[in-house]
Each structure stands twice: as C-alpha cells, then as structure tokens.
Amino acid sequence: MNGEPIVILLAEDENGHAELVRRSLEGAKVANTLIRVADGQEALDYLYRKNGFSDPAKSPWPGIIMLDLRMPRVDGLTVLKSIKADPGLMRIPVVILTTSEAEKDIAEAYDCHANSYLVKPMDFAKFTELMQTLDFYWLAWNKNPL
Template structure:
C-alpha cells in the first residue's frame, strides 16, 4: 500500500444522507477520501472505469464501498451483484447501508455476497457511532486484499 490515502466509495441517492455520512467520517483523524455517486449506474461506471472514469488515476480502487439499496436507474442489489461477479472487483468489501430492515433485502444482500449489512439508525448519536465503528473497522482494522 504505497498510497496511504483511505478511500471510500459512497453510493447514496439521498444528498442529505450523503452529507451526514461525509461529515461523520470527516471528523475522524483517519478521515478518508470519499467518492460519492448518487445512482447505481454512475457507481458502476466509476468501478468499471467507463465514461468519465476511464483514467485509472481518476478512479482509484476504494478500500470499502458503502452501498445504499434503493437507487435510481440501477438498483443497489444489482450493483452489488455486478461487483461480486467481477473478478476485478469482488474482493473490495461492500457494506450495505440502507434504511430498509426488510428481511427480503437482508437475505438478497447476503445472497449477493455483501460483506456487511447495516440499517441506518434514527438519532444523531447513534448515526455518528455507527459511522465511527464502520470507519474504524473497515478502514483501520480490516486488511484489504492486495490488488
């Protein structure tokens, strides 16, 4: 890991939620660089380096992907499936971060090989604590697979 920058790919259609996540993660001393995509299609464009993201320098691999499930154009589950079926991408941890606690979504997510499934909590402190834990675990404790 020559490049010491921690990177998070945030796929979130709700701008307010994206801002909350960005702020909570930015407060940490290990604050990561956050790439925000507001729909499934542009997230996949970034990961597969298509369109505006052809240049690998412009689209470095994230250490973790925070993925919402309900997304415009391409649904979060389809994005997850696509990542986990790609030989290049499947080792990147995908943390599903959603408002849905529906059993169906949890099962589908794990069936599609999600690495973690988190429900966005109500309450400011709860939200901050969760994002702190996610950051600490996936960015500082977890060892990323060598590419």
C-alpha cells in the same frame, strides 16, 4: 495502514444522506477519501472507469464500497451482484448502508455476498457513531485485500 488514505466509494442517491456520511467520516480516526456517486449506474461506471470516471487520478481505486439499496436506475442489489460476479471487483468489501430493515433485503444482500449490512440509524449521534465505527473497523482493524 501507512501510505495513501483509503478510498471509500459511497453510492447514495439522497444528498442528505451523502452529506451525513461525509460529515460523520470527517472526524474519523483513520484517514480516508470519500467519493460519492448518485446511483447504482454511476457506481458501476466508476468501478469500470466509464463515463467520466476514466481518470485513475480523479477516480482512485476504492478500498471499500458503501452501497445504498434503493437508488434510481440501477439499484444497490444489482450493483452488488455485478461486483461480486466480477473477479476484478469481488474482493472489494461491500457494506450495504440502507434504511431498509426488511428481512428480504437483508437475506438477498447476504445471498449476493455482501460483506456487511448496516441499517441507517434514525438518530444523529448514532449515525455519526456508526460511521466512525465503520471507518475504524473496516479501515483499521479489518485486513483488507491488496
């Protein structure tokens, strides 16, 4: 709780959505640093410190990952699988943040050990509220691994 603001890694291909998340977290109660990557491949590159993400100062270790499912190149599910299969990454909480409400997606996400599954609300107020709740819950209430 004290110390550095927690880093949130957001993998989101939609610029609009990324901006929404950014704005929603601006007024959040718990200090955070939002870092956005545009797709699954970039997310993996970030986590493995490859392709321009090699500087730990510029690319700090994320305390939580927000993952969109449908993304170009590598999709969210593949990223999730990679994270949860890697002992060095598997403890990072992964929150799926997607527009999909498909049963299949939800089931698959949990099968791959997603820590949470959130559907993007189609409403400005709700979106903001969700983001702030999410921030508060995961960064304030939730006991995260070190």
